[in-house]
Amino acid sequence: MNTSRIFETQDGSHSIVSEQFGESYHSKYGAIQESRHVFIEAGLHRAAQQKKSIDILEIGWGTGLNTFLSFLEGKKRELTIHYTGVEAYPINQEEALKLNYPEMLQCEVTEGDLFYQMHQQPWEIPCTLLPGFSLQKTCQRFENLDYNNQFDLIYFDAFAPSAQPELWEKPVLEKMYKSLKNSGIFVTYCAKGSMKRILKNLGFTVEALPGPPGKREMTRAFKQEF
Numbered sequence: 001m002n003t004s005r006i007f008e009t010q011d012g013s014h015s016i017v018s019e020q021f022g023e024s025y026h027s028k029y030g031a032i033q034e035s036r037h038v039f040i041e042a043g044l045h046r047a048a049q050q051k052k053s054i055d056i057l058e059i060g061w062g063t064g065l066n067t068f069l070s071f072l073e074g075k076k077r078e079l080t081i082h083y084t085g086v087e088a089y090p091i092n093q094e095e096a097l098k099l100n101y102p103e104m105l106q107c108e109v110t111e112g113d114l115f116y117q118m119h120q121q122p123w124e125i126p127c128t129l130l131p132g133f134s135l136q137k138t139c140q141r142f143e144n145l146d147y148n149n150q151f152d153l154i155y156f157d158a159f160a161p162s163a164q165p166e167l168w169e170k171p172v173l174e175k176m177y178k179s180l181k182n183s184g185i186f187v188t189y190c191a192k193g194s195m196k197r198i199l200k201n202l203g204f205t206v207e208a209l210p211g212p213p214g215k216r217e218m219t220r221a222f223k224q225e226f
């Protein structure tokens with residue numbers, strides 16, 4: 001069982017501490033602030049420069065915050081988003097209902113309800129939540145999945161290398177490379193040198209970008225096949 005505990009980060013938005021991994025799901029400086037900076041601004045905005053219909057893969061779906069932010073941003077920018085969220089140790093429904101993201105984001109009731117609907121949606125079944133936004137949640141360890149050339153954008157949001165070293169090594173990063181279409185984009189909050197070297201060796205073009213508050217750098221990488 002994944003025992004966890006909700007707390008308030010410095011921007012007022014909730015996060016969860018996982019006792020299983022001894023880590024929090026987001027930065028203590030702000031969960032929404034961090035997710036927007038790393039995944040929406042560095043990831044989705046960049047992908048939207050290339051196309052209007054975007055297939056997103058998130059590794060470490062957790063609270064669903066990145067999905068919800070992607071949905072809101074997609075609606076604003078008139079994007080079509082097909083979102084796949086992979087999660088090995090889901091939070092329970094009771095915890096999900098307590099998360100304050102719709103309130104913090106000042107969502108209309110119908111939009112806010114969508115956040116809770118995402119959590120109630122069954123695993124493994126693709127569902128169109130609204131026209132232009134579909135979600136498939138997969139309850140699996142990412143290491144056990146094999147995607148091929150399917151995604152425009154990967155949000156890699158597992159726990160840190162110190163907690164889950166095996167997820168930041170070549171075999172798993174190579175699976176991510178294979179999952180992406182050519183010119184696909186990979187973003188993560190992590191800036192570890194060894195991870196960036198592996199990404200380069202796999203064929204990614206790697207960029208170090210300024211990180212969110214509390215973090216000097218983050219990483220964005222592009223799959224380039226010739």
Ligand SMILES: C[S@@+](CC[C@H](N)C(=O)[O-])C[C@H]1O[C@@H](n2cnc3c(N)ncnc32)[C@H](O)[C@@H]1O
Pocket residue numbers: 024025026035059060061062063064065066086087088089090140141142143157158159160164167
């Ligand atoms: C840092 S948390 C981030 C969660 C999420 N992105 C969010 O915003 O709430 C990391 C997540 O990765 C999940 N996870 C850990 N190992 C995994 C694995 N092997 N495959 C898929 N998900 C995994 C954890 O259960 C947790 O939900």
